[in-house]
Amino acid sequence: MKGLIFDIKRFAIHDGPGIRVTVFFKGCPLSCWWCHNPESRREGPESVTRNHKINNRVFLINEQVGEWLTTDEVMKEILKEYLFFEESGGGVTFSGGEPLLQHHFLIDLLSACNRNSIHTTLDTTGYASQEVIIKVMNKVDLFLYDIKHMNDDVHKKYTGVSNKLIFDNLKFLHDEGRNIVIRFAVIPGINDNMEHIQNMIRFLKGELVRVKKVDLLSYHNIAGHKYRAFNVTNRMKDSKEPDKKQLKEIKLSFEKEGFEVNIGG
Template sequence: MQGLIFDIKRYAVHDGPGIRTTVFFKGCPLHCWWCHNPEGIRKETEEVVTVHKMEGKDYTVKETVGRWMSVDEVMREINKERIFMEESGGGVTFSGGEPLWQTEFLEDLLLACKREDFHTAVDTTGHTSRQNIRKIMDLTDLFLYDLKLMDDSKHVKYTGVSNRYILENLEFLAACDKRIYIRFPVIPTINDDEENINRTLRLLGSMAKAVEEVDLLPYHAMAAHKYEKFHMEYKMGGVPEPGEQEMEQLKERFEEAGFKVKIGG
């Protein structure tokens, strides 16, 4: 079996504990306005052209984004960093895109990781069937679970899908005592309002035992230039990045509610 991967990042320190190798699956059922990995959204390889300027001249470079890889090929890459993972208490993180959009391939990779004794994390939107969650949950040591908006109509507007499966699957994983880090992107004017923060805190409070950490991820506009390259519309023009003070205040709110909080992953 093969899976479509768009990047493998070594020495990752923001995708779970320790030093990790993060494998990025290509394809995501969501289309978040603020996505900083637009190259991970389409579930197909893409030919893109980048223009580099050098000494007043333009040089165009064509590249294919996305590569079909076998489990063995991915495991060979992962094994290159085994020593750093072991010494740092790290492991492997499967991210994207949405790794659960290629559930069978993800399951095979998790099985291979478990056979080779790697700590495993899955960074997911949670927008998938319960059947898919069940397939991988016992092979996953840690879930990095994205939570964006509690209001369903806003969720549909800004991500393209309802949050129903996302919330139900989160509650299910918490009830199964899975280890969970919540990943909350902080996006001014979209999800940092009182109502969304209060509803998020209420939900997390109801599953506090399972939530080991909350990672507050400040929105940044650094990926804006990528949208043109991938022929996608960038809808975030005019949305400001959150300031340091806002991030600190939010951190305090979540800490006061009893959570361990990190700014960034």
């Protein structure tokens, strides 16, 4: 079986416990205004031209982003780091894009990891049918589950999709006893006000009583060159990154309510 992958990162330390290999799936059903991986969004290989400067001379380099790889090819890369997994309590993280969009390939890879006793983490938007979630969930040791906005209209405006399916799946995984860490990217002017943070805390405490860990991620405006290279409109180009003080205040709001919060994943 083959799947479309746009990157495989070794020694990842922010995508779950221990030292990990993160496999990035290409293709995403959302179109978040703040996406810092615009190359992950389209479902197909893309060719981009990049400027490359050597000794003050600029070279134009054509690059293909996204490659169809077999399960064996990806597993071969993952297994190279097996010793680090054992020593650090790490494993593999499937990220994207949205890995659930290629769920047949994802299941194949998860099964291969399970057979090799490799810890599996799925970094997901949760935007998939419940049928897909059911097929995947027993093969995943940890879900890193994104919450982007509690209000459905705002969610639709900034991501292009409703949050209803995402919250239904999150609740389902929670009720099925899955291991979940919430990932919340703080986006200036969109989801960073205290009223929204308090709504989120109320929701987590009321509906997801077993969820105790939150990763706070900060919006970064470092992807401008990627937006230009991939010819995608950057609607956040004038936005500033949240400052450390604001992130600390948000962290404290969660901690006061009993959550363990990690800034930066």
